[in-house]
Amino acid sequence: MQAVQFSEHGDTDVLEYGEFPDPDPAEDEVLVDVKAAALNHLDVWTRRGLPGINLEMPHIPGSDAAGVVTEVGDEVQRFEPGDHVAVSAGVSCGHCEFCRDGDPTLCVNYHILGEHVRGVHAEQAAVPADNLVPVPDHVDWQVAGSSSLVFQTAWRMLMTRAELQPGETVLVLGASGGVGHAALQIAKYAGAEVYATASSEEKLDYARELGADEVINYETDDFADEVSDITGKRGVDVVVDHVGAATWQQSLASLAKGGRVVTCGATTGPNPETDINRIFWNQLDVLGSTMGTPGEVDDVLELVWEGHMEPRVRDVLPMSEIDRAHEMLENREGFGKVVVVPDSEL
Numbered sequence: 406m407q408a409v410q411f412s413e414h415g416d417t418d419v420l421e422y423g424e425f426p427d428p429d430p431a432e433d434e435v436l437v438d439v440k441a442a443a444l445n446h447l448d449v450w451t452r453r454g455l456p457g458i459n460l461e462m463p464h465i466p467g468s469d470a471a472g473v474v475t476e477v478g479d480e481v482q483r484f485e486p487g488d489h490v491a492v493s494a495g496v497s498c499g500h501c502e503f504c505r506d507g508d509p510t511l512c513v514n515y516h517i518l519g520e521h522v523r524g525v526h527a528e529q530a531a532v533p534a535d536n537l538v539p540v541p542d543h544v545d546w547q548v549a550g551s552s553s554l555v556f557q558t559a560w561r562m563l564m565t566r567a568e569l570q571p572g573e574t575v576l577v578l579g580a581s582g583g584v585g586h587a588a589l590q591i592a593k594y595a596g597a598e599v600y601a602t603a604s605s606e607e608k609l610d611y612a613r614e615l616g617a618d619e620v621i622n623y624e625t626d627d628f629a630d631e632v633s634d635i636t637g638k639r640g641v642d643v644v645v646d647h648v649g650a651a652t653w654q655q656s657l658a659s660l661a662k663g664g665r666v667v668t669c670g671a672t673t674g675p676n677p678e679t680d681i682n683r684i685f686w687n688q689l690d691v692l693g694s695t696m697g698t699p700g701e702v703d704d705v706l707e708l709v710w711e712g713h714m715e716p717r718v719r720d721v722l723p724m725s726e727i728d729r730a731h732e733m734l735e736n737r738e739g740f741g742k743v744v745v746v747p748d749s750e751l
């Protein structure tokens with residue numbers, strides 16, 4: 406088969422699309438003929454190399470894909486050839502203390518398809534049946550292949566971790582990104598008043614289209630000041646931050662008394678200064694969040710499949726142009742998800 410792969414970490418020039426041995430599904434795995442896949446910022450981190458993760462080379466990146474089941478392992482009951490499926494990339498061990506307690510995202514052995522083990526940016530992928538969700542036939546491949554990771558992440562951040570309530574105010578940073586644009590839609594769906602930041606007027610227009618009540622260009626304006634103006638000095642109930650060092654101080658400054666900031670990422674760096682006085686005096690909650698449980702994945706993807714929310718597609722590229730796809734994320738180009746499709750499917 407043809408697969409995106411790299412044999413060493415580095416810039417986009419380490420990426421290749423070429424021959425790779427066909428995957429052979431294990432007893433608990435399903436062979437998927439990939440129709441569409443999508444990038445996440447994680448693919449950039451994985452390509453560059455993450456501390457403590459030693460990959461078997463060549464590595465196939467990619468955590469999001471959807472396609473048709475072509476073969477199932479002997480133990481697999483839930484799927485059969487012809488089924489449409491999407492990948493949900495979080496893998497848990499099932500037997501550690503945290504898995505037994507019912508939250509597999511806290512698993513001590515938690516890992517992610519495409520990050521720690523080979524992923525799905527390829528013509529075919531052998532995926533554990535537990536990491537597949539059924540996709541109704543009417544759902545477009547681009548939607549099916551680009552929703553899972555960012556919608557589950559944003560859903561858990563807002564609904565489970567921040568316990569968002571209707572009528573609350575939410576500030577979503579980097580609303581043009583995958584997680585950001587999912588969080589914006591989820592917050593609106595949950596009945597919140599939503600403010601969004603992005604780095605260009607064009608991106609702010611998209612954010613408005615997705616329902617943002619107020620938008621702030623955080624390249625040109627101090628967003629904490631803007632939030633203060635919009636809310637009459639009160640601040641917002643919840644901030645969704647995945648940008649990290651560049652926004653952290655202002656994220657805390659944007660919160661109302663008793664507010665919650667929920668973070669899932671640190672694209673601009675993981676070690677910002679923190680004003681601890683602000684945290685205790687304003688009695689803020691700092692919440693971390695990663696991926697989603699199978700139940701959370703089912704809940705949010707059902708809403709996507711039913712059309713209540715949807716991934717915006719920045720661009721669709723053949724997998725042979727994977728270097729360009731990575732560049733789009735690194736250069737902050739566009740709004741929503743970058744989809745890649747096996748060249749043979751175009």
Ligand SMILES: NC(=O)c1ccc[n+]([C@@H]2O[C@H](COP(=O)([O-])OP(=O)(O)OC[C@H]3O[C@@H](n4cnc5c(N)ncnc54)[C@H](OP(=O)(O)O)[C@@H]3O)[C@@H](O)[C@H]2O)c1
Nearest residue numbers: 446558579581582583584603604647669670671672695696
């Ligand atoms: N813990 C988890 O489970 C989890 C899950 C998903 C993602 N994440 C993390 O969350 C972050 C966002 O992921 P994503 O897939 O949504 O990424 P993405 O699609 O590339 O979006 C990132 C957004 O961040 C904004 N940004 C601000 N400064 C940036 C910079 N220096 N470089 C690039 N973008 C910048 C950009 O929006 P503007 O141009 O509008 O500023 C961009 O659209 C990543 O760090 C990722 O690793 C974590």
Ligand SMILES: [Zn+2]
Nearest residue numbers: 498501504512
């Ligand atoms: Zn576990």
